[in-house]
Amino acid sequence: MGYTLDFSVVIDALPSLLWGCLATIGLAQSGMSLALVIGVAGVVARGSNQRWLRGLVIGFVELIRNTPFLVQIFFLFFALPHIGLTLNPTVTAILALGLNGGAYAIEIIRGGVQSIDKGQIEAGLALGLHKGQVFRMIVLKPALRAIYPSLTGQFIMLTLTSSICSAIAAYELTSVAQRIESDTFRSFEVYFTITGLYLAISWLMMTGFSVFSRRYFNYPTR
Amino acid sequence: MGTTFGLGELGFLIQGLKWTVLLAAIAFVGGGIGGLGVALARVSTSKPLRRITGGYIALFQGTPLLMQLFVIYYGLGLMGLMLPAWVAVAIAFTLHASAFLGEIWRGAIEALPKGQFEAARALGLHYVPRMRDVILPQALRIALPATIGFLVQLIKGTSLAAIVGFIELARAGQIVSNQTYAPLLVFTVVGALYFALCWPLSLYGSRIEGRIARATAR
Amino acid sequence: RNAVAQSLADIKSKGKLVVGIQGDNAPWGFVNTQGVQEGFDADIAKLFGKQLGLPVEFVPTAVANRIPALVTGRVDILFATMGMYPDRAKSIQFSKPYAANDIILVAAKGTAITTPADMKNFAIGVARSSAQDTAVTKVAPEGTTIRRFDDDAATIQALLSGQVQAVGANQFYPQRLNKSQPGAYERKLDFVRQYNGAGTRLGQKEWNETVNAFIDTIKANGELAKVYQTWMGFQPPEFPTSLEGIPFTVS
Amino acid sequence: MPSTATHTVDAPHAADAPLIVMEDVNKWYGAYHALRDVNLSVRRGEKIVLCGPSGSGKSTLIRCINHLETIKSGRITVDGVRLDDSTRSVDAVRSEVGMVFQNFNLFPHMTVLQNCTLAPMRVRGVTVAAAEATAKRFLERVRIAEHAHKYPAQLSGGQQQRVAIARALCMEPKVMLFDEPTSALDPEMVKEVLDTMVSLARDGMTMVCVTHEMGFARQVADRVIFMADGQILEQADPESFFRHPTHPRARSFLGEILAHH
Amino acid sequence: MPSTATHTVDAPHAADAPLIVMEDVNKWYGAYHALRDVNLSVRRGEKIVLCGPSGSGKSTLIRCINHLETIKSGRITVDGVRLDDSTRSVDAVRSEVGMVFQNFNLFPHMTVLQNCTLAPMRVRGVTVAAAEATAKRFLERVRIAEHAHKYPAQLSGGQQQRVAIARALCMEPKVMLFDEPTSALDPEMVKEVLDTMVSLARDGMTMVCVTHEMGFARQVADRVIFMADGQILEQADPESFFRHPTHPRARSFLGEILAHH
């Protein structure tokens, strides 16, 4: 009677769990890259003088921020085929993560851009640089530095959110775990283990982020 | 078997929405109380207390909510603690929310000028009135936008309670879609219901944020 | 180790029968839009409750969570479309079978699948941890793309939206698929006839005996046939007296 | 008035016993020695002005008196109560000592009146009515009663600082500590706060002020204390201090600040 | 040198044609009329000092010259190019006009050298090597070459401002605009920046400076222009301006700022 924990099945499945970790990291990385691109592009579009473009960005951000990721990913996976766009689960997952992370990134990066002294922009313009050049060369890096902690925090959340991608049968850590679970019926052991693995992944990412930050934002501030 | 999406089905979704609101409310209230404790522990002078709560926050911010729900739901059972599903889910959400709210509020407390703490101490105010009357009202005000932002996350996060068989909005949506064979319609409605719930909160949050930003810009 | 009702007397003294059941697997077990649990399993469970003289409380459980719900004592018994497998029998105690389920492969009419080897050319969807999952995983050739979804609804939706070309199904899928696109889908392969048993915790000898006695009774008095007719529209098949590696009783 | 270095202590409540006594006080911030063997005694009703270059330890000294900083060695006694890190002694001392900070530190989420009634109610346990009556009296005293229901952000700097003074007075302290109370103010507001402090001094309040307002020092101080590098280098009545400072550091310091005015 | 109000324009590149011409310029901020019918012409090599009370429109005036602000009516011509909101004219003007701001506005994520080479490379399209050679020459010129590889945050205010001057010079502009270049500096750093500006002036650079450094105005200005309420009220050579300002507002203004020095 009772239930005795037995981690041997987990140990047997360790190789596939580690592959799952890699898949999760891969999904998260691709999702983040896409999110960053969407974030920066969204901030540019948000600041354009085209009303419809600004409205589009605002609408996108609000739509994403106020609906659950599960609903979003279902929509992409099950609805897009009806307009002739059938993406495999991995691509769908990356797209969903990118769109979701992108909406948050837009708001965060916008805050960073607004925190940049207007004088910096004027100095760039006065030197003869164009608006786009000023944004790319002068505003972006200090803006990213200013919001780096919140942006990376959001990206860690995105990584954890990727666990939901198992709902559309994407290959990642949670789906691997569920597979092992359905083979072995050792739910507790499996879930305890992958909780630990997720903790390790987020720790790893945090470390990576801070290494990157030390490299990339290596200029002194007062 | 097999119905079309009608008023009955919409009613069922709204039934699920009620659970979503209830779950989020429980989690928010529980997380509010727990988060207050966590925040106070994080700014306390006791190093062990800071360490323990720091580890707790790292654990809950570093693992997916999905796993937290599962481990707590079945972990409690494994320890012989037999609780109704909604209690277990409420505990999981409360622990989750306590970690996040605790961290948000710690940041707000630490953002207050040191002079506020010193003035309160110089007036002879003890810990409880110092925190309750002087520090927390100010900190919570600063933290209000972030708190509301987290509440929105929490409402959306309740959709994961579906994995432990809890019939809230997302799960209700799955069930209805299963019976009507119209998942797109159903999930659009489900998405719209979440949006209707979260958007006013988000708007309110950014309004306050703007107001605080203007006030501090003076 | 855990404060779980162990015997018939415990359950009787608790005053209710807590049944783990599927919540979204029509017609086996599902919650209707009024929020009421219905289905084949629900009717069987109600008969059991009636025999015991106890009210029945249903706990809808997702496919993957049925065994944990039982093992942790959240439910007293599973009438949850539990396919009887030797592996599962290591975690839970099965009763005698009370239902049969044909596990099949379903695809659109034009799909070129005639033998299990053909599955290799397509993406196959299944509900994770279901009997179909087990069957497809066993039969499909090495390297077949198998996509595992959370439940039947998502699996069926994946087939309808073309995300997979075939699905591991039970005997009800064709009927449900054809509701949305009449005549488009057909049975491609028959995998197994699988039997469902009620699940109890390992070692609960008296409780297991009570359940088996109940199943014998409804098989004999025609109640089972009535429930079969209601939900499936046909008569119950012959049930085997033993299954390899799956004891029906506590030894 | 000449400075007296009375070192008799622990004779509480004798009218002529010093109100504050610091004996051989040493304070360290990590490896930095912020106060070095400081000895100071303040009589009842005495007004002391502390001055000295930035970083000399003036703030540290007065913050030690009400235990906003803990000391490494030495003794501090306030009105016969020995400050010994115990909650009891700290409570006893803080309720006798009022403090006014450079940045006012009013509580922004409370009205002026609430700022003033909070501590009496929570610390002394007086009723709302009594606390409000006291508060109004002191707000009147600093001539700001008509703003009682405003919030700090609605007041000018000088008004805020007067509220801060009233708030401290509401605890009816035996001594008031001021840490550069006018240095965060715009020039036109300095005078209104200094006037308030002068009138407090006239009423016989015991005061220890860190300030560089030499006019104020001349007008009300019984004793000017000059600090540098965590030490008290010179103490004298204002007349002699300004006329012929003896220590060379004090001389150069005075030269500097008087050049500015 | 007496002031001349030459209004002949659109004769580009003639050596004696004015470099900057503003004709009847009007600028509004919403409902606020910031520049009122401003007429100004600056000859090649001329040094102009703009002064006037706060809010009088000095910054606005020079910011209009390189199109950091758009004007409502009137014409601005720089080196024969009429500023007309078109990207082409704005580009042409900006690459001829260097500007130095009160707050330096160096780019914090670039070294001193990168700050100086960015615009020549991106705007003029010169090679890295050529841009660096030019940058080093001008950094030498403002005597800061040894800090070329430091970041702005590692420099003092005065050093930062000299880098800002060098950065503007690297575009080899025909005219330099200065908006209170020394007013954000600590007193000891003002001189090093002013010295740099004086030496630039000596070399014949055309300059328009908003500054209240009257010593500088006396030393280098060909013409001092006094503004108030968005209007140019008086212009004269420094000698006459300081000796007998004609406009009463100019007189009171001078009285005020000279009292401070």
Ligand SMILES: Nc1ncnc2c1ncn2[C@@H]1O[C@H](COP(=O)(O)OP(=O)(O)OP(=O)(O)O)[C@@H](O)[C@H]1O
């Ligand atoms: N919390 C602290 N940690 C470390 N060093 C400190 C701390 N507070 C003060 N110090 C140092 O102690 C010395 C004395 O500081 P204090 O504030 O008492 O000087 P002060 O005389 O009040 O100067 P000012 O006129 O600038 O206010 C200074 O060198 C200061 O840097």
Ligand SMILES: Nc1ncnc2c1ncn2[C@@H]1O[C@H](COP(=O)(O)OP(=O)(O)OP(=O)(O)O)[C@@H](O)[C@H]1O
């Ligand atoms: N962006 C703006 N929006 C609205 N009003 C503005 C703006 N910029 C300047 N002003 C107003 O225009 C007037 C002239 O401003 P300007 O900055 O040119 O003055 P200034 O002479 O440079 O003053 P200071 O010596 O303080 O720098 C001021 O009254 C100012 O408030």
Ligand SMILES: [Mg+2]
């Ligand atoms: Mg100080």
Ligand SMILES: [Mg+2]
């Ligand atoms: Mg200006």
